[in-house]
Amino acid sequence: xxxxxxxxxxxxxxxxxxxLPTWAPALIGALAVASAVGLNMTTxxxxxFGTTIVGALIFVVIQSIWSFxxxxxxxxxxxxxxxxxxxxFVIAVVPLISVxxxxxxxxxxxxxxxxxxxxxxxxxxxxxxxxxxHAIVGTLEQVALAAAFAIxxxxxxxxxxxxxxxxxxxxxxxxxxDVMTGVPSIVAGLFIFTAFVLGLGMxxxxxxxxxxxxxxxxxxxxxxxxxxxxxxxxxxxxxxxxLGVPKWRTxxxxxxxxxxxxxxxxxxxxxxxxxxxTAPLLLTTFLTQSYNNNPFAGPQxxxxxxxxxxxxxxxxxxxxRAWAGALVLITLIMIFYIVAKLLANRFAPKG
Amino acid sequence: xxDPTTTDAASPISGASVRRGDxxxxxxxxxxxxxxxxxxAAIAVFLxxxxxxxxxxxxxxxxxxxxxxxxxxxxxxxxxxLAFGTLVSSAIAMLLAVPVGIGIALFIVLYAPAxxxxxxxxxxxxxAAVPSIIFGLWGLEVLIPGSAGVQRWMSDYLGWTVIFExxxxxxxxxxxxxxxxxxxxxxxxxxxxxxxxILQVPxxxxxxxxxxxxxxxxxxxxxxxxxxxxxxxxxAMLGLGRALGETIAVALILSAAFTINIHxxxxxxxxxxxxxxxxxxxxxxxxLSALVASGLVLFFLTLSVNMIARWIISRRSEFxxxx
Numbered sequence: 072x073x074x075x076x077x078x079x080x081x082x083x084x085x086x087x088x089x090x091l092p093t094w095a096p097a098l099i100g101a102l103a104v105a106s107a108v109g110l111n112m113t114t115x116x117x118x119x120f121g122t123t124i125v126g127a128l129i130f131v132v133i134q135s136i137w138s139f140x141x142x143x144x145x146x147x148x149x150x151x152x153x154x155x156x157x158x159x160f161v162i163a164v165v166p167l168i169s170v171x172x173x174x175x176x177x178x179x180x181x182x183x184x185x186x187x188x189x190x191x192x193x194x195x196x197x198x199x200x201x202x203x204x205h206a207i208v209g210t211l212e213q214v215a216l217a218a219a220f221a222i223x224x225x226x227x228x229x230x231x232x233x234x235x236x237x238x239x240x241x242x243x244x245x246x247x248x249d250v251m252t253g254v255p256s257i258v259a260g261l262f263i264f265t266a267f268v269l270g271l272g273m274x275x276x277x278x279x280x281x282x283x284x285x286x287x288x289x290x291x292x293x294x295x296x297x298x299x300x301x302x303x304x305x306x307x308x309x310x311x312x313x314l315g316v317p318k319w320r321t322x323x324x325x326x327x328x329x330x331x332x333x334x335x336x337x338x339x340x341x342x343x344x345x346x347x348x349t350a351p352l353l354l355t356t357f358l359t360q361s362y363n364n365n366p367f368a369g370p371q372x373x374x375x376x377x378x379x380x381x382x383x384x385x386x387x388x389x390x391x392r393a394w395a396g397a398l399v400l401i402t403l404i405m406i407f408y409i410v411a412k413l414l415a416n417r418f419a420p421k422g
Numbered sequence: 423x424x425d426p427t428t429t430d431a432a433s434p435i436s437g438a439s440v441r442r443g444d445x446x447x448x449x450x451x452x453x454x455x456x457x458x459x460x461x462x463a464a465i466a467v468f469l470x471x472x473x474x475x476x477x478x479x480x481x482x483x484x485x486x487x488x489x490x491x492x493x494x495x496x497x498x499x500x501x502x503x504l505a506f507g508t509l510v511s512s513a514i515a516m517l518l519a520v521p522v523g524i525g526i527a528l529f530i531v532l533y534a535p536a537x538x539x540x541x542x543x544x545x546x547x548x549x550a551a552v553p554s555i556i557f558g559l560w561g562l563e564v565l566i567p568g569s570a571g572v573q574r575w576m577s578d579y580l581g582w583t584v585i586f587e588x589x590x591x592x593x594x595x596x597x598x599x600x601x602x603x604x605x606x607x608x609x610x611x612x613x614x615x616x617x618x619x620i621l622q623v624p625x626x627x628x629x630x631x632x633x634x635x636x637x638x639x640x641x642x643x644x645x646x647x648x649x650x651x652x653x654x655x656x657x658a659m660l661g662l663g664r665a666l667g668e669t670i671a672v673a674l675i676l677s678a679a680f681t682i683n684i685h686x687x688x689x690x691x692x693x694x695x696x697x698x699x700x701x702x703x704x705x706x707x708x709x710l711s712a713l714v715a716s717g718l719v720l721f722f723l724t725l726s727v728n729m730i731a732r733w734i735i736s737r738r739s740e741f742x743x744x745x
Contacts, residue, residue: 120572149637156533159525160542163613166606167549170560177563227454235448236455244455246732247462253660253728254721255667257695258465261717265468286461293458319447347553350669353699375555375670382559382674390563397556408551412544 089141096134096150103130127158171401178398181391187399190372191360196384203396205362206377209277210403212366213373214346216281217288222338225292226327232293233300234322251290259286260351268355275356277366280373283351288341295337299330332414339411343404349375374400469718476711484715489680490697492712493705499712501694501719506682508693508720511597511672512665514686515604520658522605523612528642530613531620543617550610558674561603566594566675573598573687588687595677597691603671608661615660619653620646652734659731663724669695694720 107126131154138147181199189202228248232241263283267273303326311321327334357370358380365371374396381393477484479497487500530542570593577588586598623646631641647654673696683690698713705713 120569121575145637145640149639152639152642153533156525156529159522160529160534162522163526163546163549163609166560167545167552169564170552170556173560173564174556224454224457227451228458231448231451231455235451240452241455244458246736247458249732250725250728251458251462253663253667253724253731254462254465255669255695255724257667257669257698258469258717258721258724261698261714262465262468265472265714266464269472270468289458289461317443319444322447343551347555349553349555350695350699353670354702357703375553378555378559379670379674382562393559394563397559400553401556404551404553408548 090146091138091141091150095137099130099133099137102133103127130154174394174397174401177391177394179395181395182398186392186395190362191377192362194360196381196389197386199388199391201392203374203377203392203399205359206372206374206396207399207403208362208364209356209366209371209373210346210375210400212364213277213281213284213352213371214342216278216366217284217345218338218342220282220285221288221292221341225289225341226296226334228289228293229296229300230322230327232297234318234326248290248293251286252294254286255350256283256287256348257350257354259283260354262286263351264354274368275370276368277356277363277371277373279355280352280371281366283355284345284348287345287348287351291341291344292338295340296330296334299333299337300326302333303329332417336411336415339407339414343407343411346404346407347375347400349379352376353379374403465721466718469714469721472711473715473718474711476708477715479708480712488682490701490712493709497708497712501716503680503682504692504694504697504716505719507597507676507691508666508695508723510686511601511604511691511693512662514598514601515608515665516658516662518602518605519608519612519661520654523609523657523661524616524654526609526613527616527620528646530617532638532642532646546610546613549606550614554607554668554671555674557603557607558671561599561671561675562595565603566599569593569599569602577687585684585686587685589685590688592689593687594689595675596687596689597676597683598686600672600675600691600693601686603675604665604668607668607671608664611664612657612661615657616650616654619650619657622653623649656731656734659727659734663727663731666727667695667720667724668693669699672696673699694723 103126106129107122110125111122131151134150134154135147138150185200186202186204187207188204189200190205191201191203192205194201228244232245232248235241236244260283263279263286264275267279267282268275273279307325307329308321311325312318316324352373352375356373356376358376359370359372361372363369363371378393378396378400381389381396384390476492476497476499480492480499481496482489482498482500484500485505486502487498488502490499490503491497492499526546530539530546534542573586573588573593574591576586581587627645627649628641631645632638636644672693676691676693676696677689678692678697678700679690680692681690694716698717701709701713
């Protein structure tokens, strides 16, 4: 739908003014890189950051002057805008690559089978060794519990909004689902703490953490399910009604199966989103260094709180463990994320 | 898009068992929906309930006091420093992230080859999938040591702006670093919402501009921006909501202080969310209540920002006629 005409490759015409040759940006770019690197070597410019900035400035200045002279002001501005737009994307990609690369490089340093199965029991923060096995178990259990709460409620709520909802109630719910997406994760943790730990006298546990995560998952699941249900063609529903099938069986047997893949994708994305949440866990489960496979009693570790604990310990060995924990966490999330995307691509409704 | 309201016209054939099945299923789904309203109301109620005890015993002014000693005798605490750190770091994050996020959206939709658009969008979404604790770790271990030179340069040449002046010559855990990390974290939100509205700009508007001889930038400025502005504003607001409530990355990066320091690159600073995470385990009964009180302020702050953002979006979609 975005058929943008590429003005830069248009053949020269007598009706329009002069244009820069198509190889002009490449030439200016090479010139800018060469002069920035040259300046860096001769004058000791402030590091790679300063070199990049100076190189970009040289590029912009030469391009603007040349373009202004040949093509006029409007095209010079256009070229400047194009440069800025392209560089914003580079700006976004640099931290992403830096984060992923650092996690990989530093995480692999202490990564081993032992790290995945051992706990931190009887391991001093100062000594190397130990592992995140207890935290992996905790994260998987808490996220599974959270999903068990949030997915059924979320899907039902989405069914209400799409199939049954009318009038003010549905509008209010729809609005607050959006607002709920923006509830800070620490507020979800505070709420579970005040309501369940202070209010009902529950102990801090993996279960309490799962409740906080469920609150964060719920709006994501409602939104994605709602979108999937809305693209189910109405003809399918009408065909079902025409056969005398009641509405609730139509929803269960026709609408849901049609959109199932999309709903599963949304659920996976929601799981990926909450698996890395740290703040609500800090408030709702205590840190522990040992295996606790029972999420309903006693403190339970999780990968994000494991990383937090290891960073705040602040020793060389513990920071190494923090990076390894980060690698495990990011791998887990990427698996969820990529499976979700593959499912979405594979089963996306056709037509 | 299918209009959901038309399904209601085709009511099922009447019959006792049919009606019961529909009542049960419809009722279940209705209560699932109402759960959302109940949770939102319960958050407000429980936070207020737990915040009252500490607010009642507080001997300082809750809004202007620059210290945090709720477990002392007498208890004195206030959110002035927290509010300053939260608002300033979020504001700087917005200044950095909004132009870049809109640029990314423009790049993906209008500048990059159409075949690459999906892959590029996926890359920006990946940024959203990185958990905040990993951004915190990265900020602490990579960004702080890596940016000391740039910050020194800013202090030397931009020191006259006062905010970049660094009288301590210490370039560590500061509000400025926290703002940069926040900016990276809210970038995908701003970019994703902007991308959606830019995709909705009618092709006719863009082609008309180009057909009149506009350059690509003039087309963006005259056809895309006027149409997509409300969406971009609400994308920025959603990013702001996320920045205000971000906890762990900020808690790792700031060296918690309870004074307001206008020199943003100097160590110090604190935010609502980071303060809760850092003080939680050492807090006594009144301390927990005081933290809940600050969380309540954060809740209403993000709530109002998000409501305004959603209101702008919904008002737009009513008369846009884009689809």
